[in-house]
Amino acid sequence: MDTKEIVLQTLKSSDKPLKTQDIVEKTGLDKKEVEKAIKELKNEGFIESPKRCYYQAK
Incomplete structure (x- = not known):
């Protein structure tokens, strides 16, 4: 599996x-x-940020 x-x-x-x-901490990456994976996933619409600096899957 890749980082994303x-x-x-x-x-x-x-x-x-x-x-x-x-x-x-959970992944050891x-x-x-x-950070790069989060940015890409957010741009692709797979994750969202309910509040600043926190992320969750859609």
Whole structure:
């Protein structure tokens, strides 16, 4: 799986919105890679940000 898929699966499996650092801790991925994946997933409409710096799957 690529970084985007891992980030999306992590957000889908969470019952609450997660911060970037939460995703980094859960996945062990590099923070810059997670930030890039979040930006791409948000632009593609797979995730949303209910409040600043928190993300959840749509």
